Amino acid sequence: MTTKIKICGLTTPDTLDVALEGGADFVGAVVFPKSPRHLEPEAAAALFERARGRAKIVAVTVDPDDALLQQIARTLRPDFIQLHGSETPGRAERVRALTGAGVIKALPIRQADDFAAADAWSDEADHLMFDAKPPEGSALPGGVGHSFDWTLLAGRAFRHPWFLAGGLNPDNVAEALRITGTPMVDVSSGVESTPGVKDAGRIAAFIQNARRS
Numbered sequence: 001m002t003t004k005i006k007i008c009g010l011t012t013p014d015t016l017d018v019a020l021e022g023g024a025d026f027v028g029a030v031v032f033p034k035s036p037r038h039l040e041p042e043a044a045a046a047l048f049e050r051a052r053g054r055a056k057i058v059a060v061t062v063d064p065d066d067a068l069l070q071q072i073a074r075t076l077r078p079d080f081i082q083l084h085g086s087e088t089p090g091r092a093e094r095v096r097a098l099t100g101a102g103v104i105k106a107l108p109i110r111q112a113d114d115f116a117a118a119d120a121w122s123d124e125a126d127h128l129m130f131d132a133k134p135p136e137g138s139a140l141p142g143g144v145g146h147s148f149d150w151t152l153l154a155g156r157a158f159r160h161p162w163f164l165a166g167g168l169n170p171d172n173v174a175e176a177l178r179i180t181g182t183p184m185v186d187v188s189s190g191v192e193s194t195p196g197v198k199d200a201g202r203i204a205a206f207i208q209n210a211r212r213s
């Protein structure tokens, strides 16, 4: 089966176009003011309209309150809300009701027992995203370019197709696919020249290398 690809934290038309032309399946807008990739919902809506119907639009959020979810639903109209904070499974139903979008839940992974959280989400999230736990003191819960030990995924099965994230880049995505057999990959800082600045060549290379594997 073809690996599904999400390019996250896009902020410019040029780089969004490279992702779309390369055939990315998901494109992500980060709505989190502490992030160098942050877009206000209205700005994200204006940028991501060109992606509608070509790739799934994902709004990446961290513990969003109801008002923010409603604002995102009204403006960006995403296909998915990605929850990247300490949301509980019970919150997913409310997220769906407020936005009409599907739910991607990111789970931070450093060691084997971090996968225990996946069970509670298996009925609540459309997709889980296994992302590296950021280093202590990091201002961001995601988009920091750290990876976890991919062999921790060996022998695990999940109810829905899931994403591998954290520290992926054009040079290691093929190996990540080989080791984990993940059906979906997600990348942000690995296709940037500096934090928050996406690099068209790296996006194209990432998609090409993931597809070739």
Ligand SMILES: O=C(O)c1ccccc1NCC(=O)[C@H](O)[C@H](O)COP(=O)(O)O
Binding pocket: 008, 009, 028, 030, 032, 035, 036, 037, 060, 061, 062, 084, 131, 140, 141, 142, 143, 144, 145, 146, 165, 166, 167, 168, 186, 187, 188, 189, 190
């Ligand atoms: O990217 C961000 O700035 C961000 C901020 C707050 C929460 C989540 C964020 N990113 C989520 C993603 O989906 C990233 O693509 C994922 O964490 C992988 O990032 P990277 O290791 O840089 O590829």
